[in-house]
Amino acid sequence: MSEHIRLKRGLDIPLAGAAPAKIAETVVPDLVAIKPTDFKALVPKLAVKEGDAVKAGDALFVDKMRPQVRFCSPCSGVVQTVVRGEKRKLLAVVVKADGQNDSVKYDAVDCSKLDKQAMTAVLQERGLWPMIKQRPYGIVANPEDAPKSIFVSAMNTAPLAPDADFIMDGQFNYLQEGVNALARLTKGGVHFSLAASKEAGSAMHDLKGVIFHTFDGPHPAGNVGVQINHISPINKGEVVWTVDLVSLAAIGRCLATGTYDMSRLVAVTGPAAEPVYVKGVQGMAIAAVGKYAKGENVRYVSGDVLTGCNVGADGYLGFFDNQVTLLEEGDYYETLGWIKPFRLKKFSFSRLYWSWLANKKKTYALDTNVNGGERAFVVSDVYGKVLPMDIYPVYLLKACLAKDIEKMENLGIYEVIPEDLALCEFVCPSKIEIQKILSDGIDLMLKEMA
Amino acid sequence: MSALRNTLDKMKPTFSKGGKLSALGSFFDAMETFFFVPKTVTRRGTHIKDSVDLKRTMMTVIIALMPVFLFSIYNIGYQMNLAYGYGWGFWMIVWRGFLKILPLYLVSYIVGLFFECMFAQIKGEEVNEGYFVTGFLIPLIMPVNIPLWMLALAVAFAVVIGKEVFGGTGMNIWNPALLARAFLFFSYPKMMSGDAVWVAHKAGVDAVSCATPLSEVASGNLHYSALDMFIGLIPGSVGETSTLCILLGAILLLWTGVASWKVMLSCVAGGLLIGLLGDVPAYYQLIMGGFAFGCVFMATDPVTSAQTETGKWIYGFLVGAFAVTLRLFNPGYPEGMMLSILLMNTFAPLIDHLVVNANVRKRLRRAKTV
Numbered sequence: 177m178s179e180h181i182r183l184k185r186g187l188d189i190p191l192a193g194a195a196p197a198k199i200a201e202t203v204v205p206d207l208v209a210i211k212p213t214d215f216k217a218l219v220p221k222l223a224v225k226e227g228d229a230v231k232a233g234d235a236l237f238v239d240k241m242r243p244q245v246r247f248c249s250p251c252s253g254v255v256q257t258v259v260r261g262e263k264r265k266l267l268a269v270v271v272k273a274d275g276q277n278d279s280v281k282y283d284a285v286d287c288s289k290l291d292k293q294a295m296t297a298v299l300q301e302r303g304l305w306p307m308i309k310q311r312p313y314g315i316v317a318n319p320e321d322a323p324k325s326i327f328v329s330a331m332n333t334a335p336l337a338p339d340a341d342f343i344m345d346g347q348f349n350y351l352q353e354g355v356n357a358l359a360r361l362t363k364g365g366v367h368f369s370l371a372a373s374k375e376a377g378s379a380m381h382d383l384k385g386v387i388f389h390t391f392d393g394p395h396p397a398g399n400v401g402v403q404i405n406h407i408s409p410i411n412k413g414e415v416v417w418t419v420d421l422v423s424l425a426a427i428g429r430c431l432a433t434g435t436y437d438m439s440r441l442v443a444v445t446g447p448a449a450e451p452v453y454v455k456g457v458q459g460m461a462i463a464a465v466g467k468y469a470k471g472e473n474v475r476y477v478s479g480d481v482l483t484g485c486n487v488g489a490d491g492y493l494g495f496f497d498n499q500v501t502l503l504e505e506g507d508y509y510e511t512l513g514w515i516k517p518f519r520l521k522k523f524s525f526s527r528l529y530w531s532w533l534a535n536k537k538k539t540y541a542l543d544t545n546v547n548g549g550e551r552a553f554v555v556s557d558v559y560g561k562v563l564p565m566d567i568y569p570v571y572l573l574k575a576c577l578a579k580d581i582e583k584m585e586n587l588g589i590y591e592v593i594p595e596d597l598a599l600c601e602f603v604c605p606s607k608i609e610i611q612k613i614l615s616d617g618i619d620l621m622l623k624e625m626a
Numbered sequence: 627m628s629a630l631r632n633t634l635d636k637m638k639p640t641f642s643k644g645g646k647l648s649a650l651g652s653f654f655d656a657m658e659t660f661f662f663v664p665k666t667v668t669r670r671g672t673h674i675k676d677s678v679d680l681k682r683t684m685m686t687v688i689i690a691l692m693p694v695f696l697f698s699i700y701n702i703g704y705q706m707n708l709a710y711g712y713g714w715g716f717w718m719i720v721w722r723g724f725l726k727i728l729p730l731y732l733v734s735y736i737v738g739l740f741f742e743c744m745f746a747q748i749k750g751e752e753v754n755e756g757y758f759v760t761g762f763l764i765p766l767i768m769p770v771n772i773p774l775w776m777l778a779l780a781v782a783f784a785v786v787i788g789k790e791v792f793g794g795t796g797m798n799i800w801n802p803a804l805l806a807r808a809f810l811f812f813s814y815p816k817m818m819s820g821d822a823v824w825v826a827h828k829a830g831v832d833a834v835s836c837a838t839p840l841s842e843v844a845s846g847n848l849h850y851s852a853l854d855m856f857i858g859l860i861p862g863s864v865g866e867t868s869t870l871c872i873l874l875g876a877i878l879l880l881w882t883g884v885a886s887w888k889v890m891l892s893c894v895a896g897g898l899l900i901g902l903l904g905d906v907p908a909y910y911q912l913i914m915g916g917f918a919f920g921c922v923f924m925a926t927d928p929v930t931s932a933q934t935e936t937g938k939w940i941y942g943f944l945v946g947a948f949a950v951t952l953r954l955f956n957p958g959y960p961e962g963m964m965l966s967i968l969l970m971n972t973f974a975p976l977i978d979h980l981v982v983n984a985n986v987r988k989r990l991r992r993a994k995t996v
Contacts, residue, residue, distance in 0.1 A: 191674070411993035481673045503674065506667050509631060513663035514681040522677035527883045528686055529677055544667040548679025549659060549752045552796025555683065556933035557886060568934065571982050586986040594671075602672045605680050606796070611671040 180372060181406050183393030185564040187525055187599055191335045191481060192539035193446040193502070197342045200452035205460035208250050209259075209270040209492035210236050214485075215306065216315045216615075217622050220247070220266045228255045233280035233303055233436030236269040245316060247495075248303030250438035250458040252278035268492065279435040287356040287431065295360040302430050306495070307423035308361075311404065311416050313618050314593035323417040325364030325408065328355075330380050330421050331371035331391060333398030334480035336445035338453070338499055340371070340421055341378050343441040347425040348379050354428030358419060359385050369403045393564065401596040405565045410590045422498050426458075440498050444468045446481070447541035449502035462491050462500060469502050475544055477501040482598035483611070506545025514548065522547075525603040526558065551606040562599040567591065569600050573610060576617030581624055584617055593618065634658050652746035656753035684755045686884045688762050690875035691923065695766070697871040698864045699723040702770050705861055727864065729774055730765035737778045738764075741785040745794065756795030756802075756929075760784070763803035763923060766865025767916065767964075768810075776814060780806040800971045801930045804920075804964055811964070840915040840953065840961050848906065855913040866919040869912070876922040885926035888935065889942035893921045896946025904954045911950045920963035921946065930971040934981040941977055945970045 212220035221240040224230060230253065235246035249271050256272040285298055296319045299305045308317040308326075317323070330340050344351065358366050365387050370378055372392035381388075389407055391397045400418045410416055419427070422440050429437050438458035442465070445451050450468040462476050466489055469476075477484040478494040481501050485494055493500065513519065523531045523540040531540070559569045567588040575583035594611035601610035640647050641654035658664075659681075668675060703723030707714045714722065738761045739753075746753040764781060784806035789798040854860055858868025866872075879885035897917060901908030912918060925931060925945045932941035945966050952962025959965065 189674070409992065411989075413993075475667075475673065477673050484673065486670075486673065501673070507665045509662040509665050511631075511662055512660075514679055515685055519677065524677040526676065526678040526683075527881065528682050531677075542674040544673050545663070545675070546666045546668055547663065547675050547677050548681065549664060549666075551680050551752075551754060552794065554680055554756070554796045554929055556928050556931075557935065557938075560935065566985065566988070568982050568985060570933065586989065587982070588989060598672055602674065603676045603678075605676070605678045605683055607675060607679065609671045 179388075179407070180390045180392070181403075182372075183391065183397045183402070183406070183564040185561055186333075186394035186396055187562045187603065188333065188394045189335045189481070189542075189602065190523060190531075190536075190539045191447065192541045193449050193451045194336050194539075195338070195443040195445050195451040195453050197339060198453065199441065200454055202455040203460065203464040204275060205251075205273060205457060205464040207256065207270055207461040207463075207492070208253075208273055208457060208459040209268040209461070210247055210249065210459050210495060211268040211492065212237060212247070212266050213268075214495040216313065217619065218316060222258060222266060222269070224255045224258075224269065226255050226258055229253070230255060230271060231278050231280050231436075232438070233282075233430075235303060236271070237266065239316065242319070244300045245305050245319075246300065246303040247306055248436060250436075250460075252276050270492075279437065282430070282434040282436075284434050285357075285431045287353070287360055290360055292361055295357060298431070299357065299427070302436065304427045304430055307419060307427060308358075309418045311401065311410055311418060311593070312590035313622060314595075315622070317417045318415075321415045323362045323364065323415050324410075325367055326358045326362050326417045326419065327367045327369070327400050327404050327407070328358075328386075328419050328421065328424055329369045329398055329400040329403055330378075331369060331374075331398040332421075333371075333393075333395035334482060334499075335395070336443070336451075336499070336501060337398070337480055338441065338443035341374060341380070342453070343443075343498065344380065344421060344425060347429075348382070350425045350428035350432060351380065351421075352383055352385075352428065353432045354419070354424040354426075355383055355386055357427060357431055358417075358424075362417070364416075367403075367407055369398075369400075369407075371398070396562075396596060396599060397564065399596055401592055402564055405567075405591055409566075412585060412590060414590075420496055423496065442493065442497075443499045444502070445499060446477070446502040447543075448474045448504045449500075456493070458493065458495060460493050462487055462489060462493065465500055471504055473505040473507070475503045475505050477503060481542075482602060483595040504541070504543040506543035508545070510545075525562070526605070546607055548605070548607050550608065553606055553608065555605050558603050558605065559600040562603055563597065565591065565596070569597055569610075573597075573608075573613050573617075576613050576620075579617075579620055581621065584621065589617060589621060630661060634661070649747065650743075652751070652753050653743045656743065656746075659752070681755045681758075683884055684758045686882050687759045687879070687923070690878040690884075691762055691766070691865075693871035693874040694865045694868065694919070695762075697858060697868045698766060699727055701859055701867055702726045702864065704859055726770055727765060730768060730770075730772070730777060730864070731761075733774050733777050734761045734764045734781055737781040738785050741782060741790065745786075745790045749794070751794070754795040756789075757785070760789075760802045763865075764806050767803060767807050767863050767919070770864055772810070776810060780809045783809045796929055798929060799975070800968055801924055801927050804924055804968055804971075807964055808968055852907075852910060852913060855910070863916065866916040869918045872918045872922050879922065879926070885922065886928070886931070886938050886942075888938040889926045889931055889945075890921055892939045892942030893925050893946035896943040896948075897921070897950045898946075900947045900950040900954065904950070911953065915953075915961045916963040917946075917949060920949070920967050924963075924967050925970070930974060932974045932977045932981075934978050937974070937977040937981045941970055941974050944973070 219240040220237040222237050223235040230249045232251045233248050237247050239245040251273045253271045253273040257270040259268040261267045310317040368386035369389045372390040375390050396402045442456040444465045448471050478487045479497045572587040594614045597610050641651045703719030738757050742757045784802040788802040788805040792798045856869045897911050898908045901911035932938045949962040949966035
């Protein structure tokens, strides 16, 4: 009944600090923040001012181009600060939580009775629309588009990623409700990908109204972009939408219960962490889990090590994130490190270190050192080995650097967003900032195609 | 080492922007990063990075060249001994060989790194470690008795015209080391001509020229055995003679994955296939002249070879096939490896273009059928 796709190319980075499947506590953050910078190419328009009282589900800002797309506060409280950067760019809206968790109340909805337009209106009204992403480009979906289909990946293969089945425990009904809602938005169906290894035992196996696929293989097999590439690749002019699992449950919960509840299980992971799961909330202050950090010089990453954002100890969890990764900063010199024959604590995808011969279960406490200097593209065969897509990454990146729109189109810019090429960046011996190049390329496409 | 670290930290401001010696900044930076892995941390993108960098990659190639290098020191002394009948012992042979090869390396590295640092400084980039390998390769593909000024000229040509004008390591079209040899080959053909090589000589005595196996095959009377040519105690360019030592290097390169096995395998296949048409057994083509050296260390250069995996098969095969074709059917040049690799370097972008275009066409077709 489901299509099975086995991917060989890729890499599971054996990073130390995976969280054991046990919830340590429920953290009640003092502050939460929603950041427009979590959304590519979004131009936000502020909807509150400092000192305003908000409930969970009240809009903090809206999309300037489409004011009906609302970005809401995940908890009740008072707007404490509006953080602005250069040229008054809106960076974050910080809410001081009152601990009441008072939500805007909506009626329960029967999705099956709604058509696309009505469904869209409901999702927009409740501030759930920003959770739907559009491919190409990885931006907030345009409600006017008719997406070819909608994709959900129920597997996360990123380093130390939270376990999908564990974090969705008890959320099955909400997932089903979310799927029902998404099904109203497209004629192409909702594609749902499960990890082949866990498919049989997974409760999600019983979801109705989805097209199942199973995937097997190392990271990035769990990336929805890679899955789309194998299920039904995006062609020029086509649009598909994607929703991540946590957001899908949140959408379903809001439709079923009528409350805007953005709580989620957050995995605190990484070599510089006391790894745990905590029950937290979208956008919560990282300080709430600060006590799980080990060591002096720690980097706080919201998300995983490949695509996450360095938010600092006083930062906030990203809109889509349910993982915090804590890493030791690598700002030290190492004498003749590049030529040392052993360096057994170092991990490399290449066979120039010994890690490829080491026990496959061995984990490494990697830090943030670049391990070299930036160079031009030299080694040509390494990128393809970690990208299980029918794409020539170096040629696509060079087209991005050359700002050659036609080449970018021809080489597959519509099929990838930076997270899909994150592993290429990790393994790159020339230390090239691949995600940045691709992101700039996508910005150029957005500008030229508008 | 902490004393060195402290000294470097103290010197750093002098060489940094605005310092007195900022014109030597890139040289200082090259020295500093040689001794210490820099403490830079990731800023955006992935927060952790693979431990491998280009320095280690390049260094692996040099380690792979070590057997060839050591053997060639011995062989230079050995050939001198043979030509003049000195009756030297083992260590004397090594010592004389070493004295011969040392100036070549000094010239290669001093001239090459001078231009590398100069261009890095002008462009405001870090000195690229690509020249580690290029500088090590150049003396190995030169005749032993090349005048040093000629070598210096060839190195300057290879670095400036062969590489830096294209934008430096990673952007060059032709293998810089081979370009140095090609430069001399066309500018000073007498020195480099294919039918004889110079065997190292004592100052004051006329040089002795010895026929190489290749020129003997060309003239129809090969008197070296396959084993001689495989072991390599025969006249030839500095590093090309011992197929055995080259094989040791090849094993390391393949084991570490630094060189592409696809290029090597298809290059050997191409050489053998065309070799079937020759008078000598086809496998002779692999152990004579520069075939093995070119196949293992030159054709596999990741920058100038084809970059796509499919392209590598085609590229390697054509390198081998053309090299042997030139040997067999062109009376003007007994050796064809250098020209063959340079020719295929030129065509590698075209091969890649065709391979990538197939991917593009597939994408366009997919869009149409939907």
